[in-house]
Amino acid sequence: MSDGNQVTAIVHAKLVTPHSVIDNGVIVVKDGRIAECGSHKEIAVPEDAFIIDAEGQYAGPGFIDIHCHGGGGHWAWEEPYLFALSHLKHGTTGILPTLFYNQSRENMLEGVRNVVQMEKQPFSSAIVGMHLEGPYINPKYGAITSPIRPPDPDEYHALLELAGDRIKVWTLAPELPGQEEFAEAAAKYDIALSVGHSEADAETIFSFVRYGLQIGCHCTNASGTTPSPSRYGGTREVGVDEAVLVHDDIYAEVIPDANGIHVRPLMCKLIYKTKGTDKVIIITDGMDTAGLPSEPGDPFEDVNYVEGLGLSGSRLTMDRAVRNMMRHTGAGIVDAFIMASLNPAKVLKLDKEMGSLEKGKRANIVIVTGDIEVKQVMLEGKLYKEG
Structure with a gap:
């Protein structure tokens, strides 16, 4: 499990940016921050990364x-x-x-x-x-x-x-x-x-x-x-x-x-x-x-x-x-x-x-369905698990 220190990659995600949704996107997280973010065609997944498969769901800022x-x-x-x-x-x-x-x-x-x-x-x-x-x-x-x-x-x-x-x-x-x-x-x-x-x-x-x-x-x-009171009736x-x-x-x-x-x-x-x-x-x-x-x-x-x-x-x-x-x-x-x-x-x-998925910002990320059902939550590169 990602602990916030190792490199983590979120793959197969629809990335919600302030401008559009990027299909089949990748987010690379390092040292609690977003190191790379974009289309899978543009972002290389590090070989040693801990992989989180979004399975086609939406990934957006927390x-x-x-x-x-x-x-x-x-x-x-x-x-x-x-x-x-x-x-x-x-x-x-x-x-x-x-x-x-x-x-x-x-x-x-x-x-x-x-x-x-x-x-x-x-x-x-x-x-x-x-x-x-x-x-x-x-x-x-x-x-x-x-x-x-x-x-x-x-x-x-x-x-x-x-x-x-x-x-x-x-x-x-x-x-x-x-x-x-x-x-x-x-x-x-x-x-x-x-x-x-x-x-x-x-x-x-x-x-x-x-x-x-x-x-x-x-x-x-x-x-x-x-x-x-109203200055003019009605x-x-x-x-x-x-x-x-x-x-x-x-x-x-x-x-x-x-x-x-x-x-x-x-x-x-x-x-x-x-x-x-x-x-x-x-x-x-x-x-x-x-x-x-x-x-x-x-x-x-x-x-x-x-x-x-x-x-x-x-x-x-x-x-x-x-x-x-x-x-x-x-x-x-x-x-x-x-x-x-x-x-x-x-x-x-x-x-x-x-507040947005951008390189250099804190890796505060939520993975949700199209109906905003939360699947995973990440705070500064650490996955939150209840309990």
């Missing part, structure tokens, strides 16, 4: 999930390593443990500390940073509102001092007092800001782009549709989601569950059509139940539904999310991998290291 709270029965901030492993087997080779807005100041600090201090173990490099969803969001749009709070300089400076640029994404509601000062502090660490749980008007959202606002958090979920104002759709420099996160509960299939298609392949990011918004089996015929099979609270995240893993996005929008496999791998790598500024 998925990157920038918004995920849990999985496999584990919360991301409590058991970050076990959380990451639970998603790795579903093809996610890059993940951001995502802390909730419903955590107290003490719990937020402890959770960030758990991720920062995580002991290095095999496959732990799947964790590529962290995402803080709040707590500086609009309480009108939180399922659990009591811990939501205004920006607190003492708190956010403590978090920044503790984690710095390991915080890759931070979700905020720009309309709240004190957010510009917070955004300026976050910008020093090159953190991608995300507008979410918000009713900010378009002008306010656009004004935060200079601070690094690059993401619309789980579009069409928990966002204001009309930031102010007309619609521009809300958060419309502002995200129209701005060329903002990516749109999408949670594509099977039954279109988070985002209706037609809305998925509208977001995909409006933003274009290069500005959509597929996410799971997974809870601790993500990846666990659901009851046959359960209409909420991909959704975390809490009695009394309603919709609260998902049970999705990225393989299922990608499959659903393709079904809802008609996107082909090349576009699907761009939205699930390359785009998140770009927003995290990690695209020189991961």
Whole structure:
């Protein structure tokens, strides 16, 4: 079995690149990186290579999930390593443990500390940073509102001092007092800001782009549709989601569950059509139940539904999310991998290291069927085997 140090060759694969699918492709892996990648007519397989036969299936870059709270029965901030492993087997080779807005100041600090201090173990490099969803969001749009709070300089400076640029994404509601000062502090660490749980008007959202606002958090979920009463009877104002759709420099996160509960299939298609392949990011918004089996015929099979609270995240893993996005929008496999791998790598500024099959990048590779059923997962040249 490949251990990441020996030369490995993936053969008989349909290679999913950002431009096309290369039939009968070859990937040569050495020292945890892609040494060669292309058609079998162009790439020589080293004689001493450990061979992985893809058997005509698709080989693409591992998925990157920038918004995920849990999985496999584990919360991301409590058991970050076990959380990451639970998603790795579903093809996610890059993940951001995502802390909730419903955590107290003490719990937020402890959770960030758990991720920062995580002991290095095999496959732990799947964790590529962290995402803080709040707590500086609009309480009108939180399922659990009591811990939501205004920006607190003492708190956010403590978090920044503790984690710095390991915080890759931070979700905020720009309309709240004190957010510009917070955004300026976050910008020093090159953190991608995300507008979410918000009713900010378009002008306010656009004004935060200079601070690094690059993401619309789980579009069409928990966002204001009309930031102010309609000025003219029978007309619609521009809300958060419309502002995200129209701005060329903002990516749109999408949670594509099977039954279109988070985002209706037609809305998925509208977001995909409006933003274009290069500005959509597929996410799971997974809870601790993500990846666990659901009851046959359960209409909420991909959704975390809490009695009394309603919709609260998902049970999705990225393989299922990608499959659903393709079904809802008609996107082909090349576009699907761009939205699930390359785009998140770009927003995290990690695209020189991961996100596509290119020579010199980390050998983070997933082999899947045309219906995105995961057959093999490789992280930095090492094959992942559960257990």
